[in-house]
Amino acid sequence: MIQTIRNAWRVPELKKKMLFTIMALLIFRLGSAIPVPYIDSASLQTYLDSQSGTILGLMNAMSGSAFSMATVFALSIQPYINSSIIIQLLTVAIPALERMARDGGEEGRKKIASITRYTTVAIALLQGFGYYSLVNGYGLVNAGALPKLWAGLVIVISFTAGSAFLMWLGEQITEFGIGNGISIILFAGIVSRFPRMCMDVISGFQRWMAVQNTTVESLVAENEGMTEEVAQQYIDMMKQGALAPWVIALIVVGMLALVVFIVYINNAERRIPVQYAKRVVGRKMYGGQSTHIPMKVSMAGVMPIIFAQSIASLPATVCAFMGITAESEGFGGGLMKVFDTSKPFYSIIYFLLIVGFSYFYSTMAFNPVEVANNLKKNGGFVPGLRPGKPTIDFLMKVLNKITMFGALYLSVIAIAPIITGNLVGYSSLAIGGTSVIIVVGVALETVKQMEAQMLMRHYKGFLE
Numbered sequence: 192m193i194q195t196i197r198n199a200w201r202v203p204e205l206k207k208k209m210l211f212t213i214m215a216l217l218i219f220r221l222g223s224a225i226p227v228p229y230i231d232s233a234s235l236q237t238y239l240d241s242q243s244g245t246i247l248g249l250m251n252a253m254s255g256s257a258f259s260m261a262t263v264f265a266l267s268i269q270p271y272i273n274s275s276i277i278i279q280l281l282t283v284a285i286p287a288l289e290r291m292a293r294d295g296g297e298e299g300r301k302k303i304a305s306i307t308r309y310t311t312v313a314i315a316l317l318q319g320f321g322y323y324s325l326v327n328g329y330g331l332v333n334a335g336a337l338p339k340l341w342a343g344l345v346i347v348i349s350f351t352a353g354s355a356f357l358m359w360l361g362e363q364i365t366e367f368g369i370g371n372g373i374s375i376i377l378f379a380g381i382v383s384r385f386p387r388m389c390m391d392v393i394s395g396f397q398r399w400m401a402v403q404n405t406t407v408e409s410l411v412a413e414n415e416g417m418t419e420e421v422a423q424q425y426i427d428m429m430k431q432g433a434l435a436p437w438v439i440a441l442i443v444v445g446m447l448a449l450v451v452f453i454v455y456i457n458n459a460e461r462r463i464p465v466q467y468a469k470r471v472v473g474r475k476m477y478g479g480q481s482t483h484i485p486m487k488v489s490m491a492g493v494m495p496i497i498f499a500q501s502i503a504s505l506p507a508t509v510c511a512f513m514g515i516t517a518e519s520e521g522f523g524g525g526l527m528k529v530f531d532t533s534k535p536f537y538s539i540i541y542f543l544l545i546v547g548f549s550y551f552y553s554t555m556a557f558n559p560v561e562v563a564n565n566l567k568k569n570g571g572f573v574p575g576l577r578p579g580k581p582t583i584d585f586l587m588k589v590l591n592k593i594t595m596f597g598a599l600y601l602s603v604i605a606i607a608p609i610i611t612g613n614l615v616g617y618s619s620l621a622i623g624g625t626s627v628i629i630v631v632g633v634a635l636e637t638v639k640q641m642e643a644q645m646l647m648r649h650y651k652g653f654l655e
Contacts, residue, residue, distance in 0.1 A: 199641045205369070212368035215360055216379045222264045222356070223257040223380075227349045229342040230261040231331040238329065250508065252626060253500075255380030256387065263353035265322065267380055268373055269501065270315040271307075271358045276498050278307045279555075311358050312351060319350035324513060370637035374493070378633040381626045392442070395434030402429050445611065446627055449604055453631045456600050459488040461593050463586070468570045484562065486589060489597045491552030493632035496605055499544035503537060506530050538609050542602045549598035559586035604628055 199205040226232050239251055239259035251258040254267035282288045282303070291299040323346045326332055327339075334342035357376060364372030410422035462483040507530035515523035529536050560583055565571075567578040576582050605628060 195638050195641055195645075199369075199645060202645060205641065205644060208367065208369050212364055212370070212375065215364050215368060215372075216375070219264065219357065219360065219376055219379055220255075220383065222353060223255055223262050223383075224260070225263045227261050227263060227265070227346055229332055229334050229337075229346060230326055231333055232259075232261040235259060235261055235326060235329075235331050250504070252384055253377065253380060255383040257380070261322075261326065263349055264357055266315055266318050266350050266354040268354070268357050268361060268376055270318055270354045271311045271361070271373060272497055273314050273501050274307050274310040276501060277310060278303065279551075283551075308355075308358065312355055315351040315354035316347065319347040319354075321509070321513070322350055323347055328513070370633070370640055374633045375637065377497070378630055378637075381630055384626070392434060392439055396436070396439060398429055398433035399435050402426060402433055405429065441611070445608070449608075449627050450631055452604065453628060454635065456597070457487075457489050457632065457635050461486045461488065461589060463589065464574055465566065465571050466574055468572070486557065486593055487597075488593050489600065490556050490594065491549050491597065491601075492636060493629050494552055495545045495548035495598070495601055496628055496632075498548045499541055499605075502544050503541045504530070504532075533609060538606050541609075542606055545602045545605060546595075546598040549601060550594055553590060553594040553597070557590055559583050559590060562586060601628070 196209075199209065236259045250267075250269065253269065254265060257264045257267060278288075282292050288303070292303055293299075295302065323332070323343050326346075327343070332339070332342055332346070358373075361372030361376050364370070364375055366372075368375070405426060407419050407422040407426065410425060411417050411419060414422075462485055465482050465484055467480055467482070506526055510523045510527050510530075513523065515527060519527065528534070530540075531537060563579065563582040563586060566573075566582065572578050573582055573585060576585055608627075
C-alpha cells in the first residue's frame, strides 16, 4: 500500500488528486472543530463520554468526535447515507425511479442524484431538530437574553448546513480527488479517533495497575474515618474501565487478525471460465481464446455494514434525540435497553440487516441475466453449459453461494467484537471493531482505484 502511494505521488495528475483530497480532509477536520453557538459543548462532551457503548457513542465515533463537541459537522454524512438507503430502496420498489436509473442514462443518474441531495437536506433538518431536542432536554442550550426559538433555529440550520456541505465536499472528492468521497470522509472521521482510543486503552491499563496496588486495608489506613464498605465501593469504581494486560493483548491481536482476514477476503474471488467460439469476419478470425469472469466474494464492499448500522441504530437514535435514556421509564427506556450496541438483540438485528443488504448490493452490482446475454452476443459460453437460461441459472447459483459467504463474513467480523467486548467488559470494542471493518475496506478500495489509474497511465500502446 505504501509503495502504491509512493508511485502515485510521482505521477503529476495523481499527485494533484491526492493533494486535493488531503486539502478537502483538512477542511473536514477544521469544520469538525468549529462549535455551533448556544450549546454547552463541555457538559455535552462529558455526558456523551459516559455513553461510549451506546448508540450515541456509535454516532460520535462515526463523526470523529464532532457529535460530542456539537460542531458544525456533528451530523457528519449520516443524513446522506440514510438518504442513499431510502432512494436505492425506492428505486427497486417504484417502477418510475427504476426506469429513470436503468434507461435514463447520464440524465437519469443526475436526476436520481438530485433527489438524493434534497432527501439528504430533509433528513438533516430532522436530525438537526432531534439533536437540538437532545441538548435542550438536558439543559445544555445557553441562549442568554435571546429567545429560545432563535437559538433552536440557529442550531438546526447550522447542523443542516454542515451536513449539506459535507455531502458537496464528498462529491468534489469523488470527481477531482482519489476514491469515493463519502467513504473517504467517513474514513477520516474514524481514523481521527484512533489516538483517543489508544489513550483510553492506556488509561484502562493505568486503572488496572492502580487496582492491583490498592487494597481495602491500605485505603482505610490512609484515610481516617473511611469504613471498609466505602473502601470496597471505591475499589469497585476503580475497576470500571480497567484493562488487564491480557485483555489489551487480546484486543491488539484480534484487531490485527481482523485486518488480515478482511484483506484476504476482499481479494478473494470466484473465477468462472469462459470460452469464446472462433468466428470468421471477412479475412480475419476472431475469438477462440479462453478467459474468465471474476466474481468477488465481498462484492458489496463495506456498504452493507454502513447501511445496516444506520438502520439498526435508528430506533435508539430517535429515542436518544428525544432525551430518552436507558434509565428512563416506559417504552422509550426499554427500547434504549434493547437497542444498546452491546446487547444480543441489537447484534441479531445487525446480523440480519448485513445479510439482507449484502444480497441487495450484490444483485445490483452483478446481473446474471445481463452477463449471460452479453456472453451470448459475443459468442462466449461457459464450458459445459448452453447459452441462455442454463448459463443464467448457473451464474445465479454461484452468485447466491458467494454472496451468502460474503454476507456471513461481514456479519461475523461485525458481531465478533461485540461478543468479545461483552466477555472482557470493554463496551467500546464493539464500535472499534466496526470502525476497523470500514477503515480497512475503504483503504483497500482507494488503493485499488489508485493502482487502476496508474496502470492506465503506464499502459504501452501498440506502436511501442
